[in-house]
Amino acid sequence: xxxxxxxxxxxxxxxxxxxxxxxxxQSVRISTLRIVNTCEEFWKDDFLSDIRDAGIAVSLKHxxxxxxxxxxxxxxxxxxxxxxxxLFMTQDAIPADTHLIERLMDGFTRGKxxxxxxxxxxxxxxxxxxxxxxxxxxxKTSVLKSGEDLESMxxxxxxxxxxxxxxxxxxxLALGGFPTKTIFNEDMIFARGVIDAGFMISYCADARVYxxxxxxxxxxxxxxxxxxxxxxMYPDVFSGISSESEGMxxxxxxxxxxxxxxxxxGECRFVVQCFAKYLGYxxxxxxxxxxxxxxxxxxxxxxxxxxx
Numbered sequence: 001x002x003x004x005x006x007x008x009x010x011x012x013x014x015x016x017x018x019x020x021x022x023x024x025x026q027s028v029r030i031s032t033l034r035i036v037n038t039c040e041e042f043w044k045d046d047f048l049s050d051i052r053d054a055g056i057a058v059s060l061k062h063x064x065x066x067x068x069x070x071x072x073x074x075x076x077x078x079x080x081x082x083x084x085x086x087l088f089m090t091q092d093a094i095p096a097d098t099h100l101i102e103r104l105m106d107g108f109t110r111g112k113x114x115x116x117x118x119x120x121x122x123x124x125x126x127x128x129x130x131x132x133x134x135x136x137x138x139x140k141t142s143v144l145k146s147g148e149d150l151e152s153m154x155x156x157x158x159x160x161x162x163x164x165x166x167x168x169x170x171x172x173l174a175l176g177g178f179p180t181k182t183i184f185n186e187d188m189i190f191a192r193g194v195i196d197a198g199f200m201i202s203y204c205a206d207a208r209v210y211x212x213x214x215x216x217x218x219x220x221x222x223x224x225x226x227x228x229x230x231x232x233m234y235p236d237v238f239s240g241i242s243s244e245s246e247g248m249x250x251x252x253x254x255x256x257x258x259x260x261x262x263x264x265x266g267e268c269r270f271v272v273q274c275f276a277k278y279l280g281y282x283x284x285x286x287x288x289x290x291x292x293x294x295x296x297x298x299x300x301x302x303x304x305x306x307x308x
Contacts (some may be wrong), residue, residue: 003085005049007035009043012091023094035059071182072178074186084168086169089164096210116165117164119204120134123211129216130212144201145195160187221276229284229287232285294299
């Protein structure tokens, strides 16, 4: 079975060396590493030294900011591949061990599975609130999700993160692939199609990557804005499924933990953070009613709006 790893890249930093080194040492050998890099001036040839030393084939393409789209770029990499499985990752997701690919592939043996995604662990230096969020969204127990879980799990049923997610390429192509025009959430949009087509999504808790961010309030607001825009742009995917209810579960779980240990200051910070997220989400759901300049100001992906 051939596995290609596909990574969109923009302004990679030293952390990218760690990702390349750990991918080169996986227990399951990568067939081809596919990279689409935005803005060639930020690329360094020696980023791929460990990959090339391991004898792994490389496909490297450079594009401009105007050419990037979360769905289109990933779909392009998928269609250029002839592998059996496609592992999509982000440039800041670091495999926790040498068995990441192996354990994701094991997820396809559990049923009629179209995609598997990994557990995200907080990185060293991760802020406490972000750490709690990671623990809530990526628990220790694996889960196999199907259409039967829509009533009980809601939007969580088709949660699947391209921070680190593997796809059966044959099924991916049969279902049409990622949307080629989306500001965000290309993974969940495709995952809804997976569920509706009768396939399953596997959360593999034993496949682990280190991935977390210490965002500012402005960044939380803008990311939530883009997430809500993606939902508003694809009402057929997200209609009838509430994101707010899942968000409230996170709010309650984190608040219980903070208040339970008497961390009043932490709870105050969390409330402010939640307000920033909700403000972005509220405005993003109503982006069509906002002035175009305001939409661009609120968005984290400003180049997306140039042709809108």
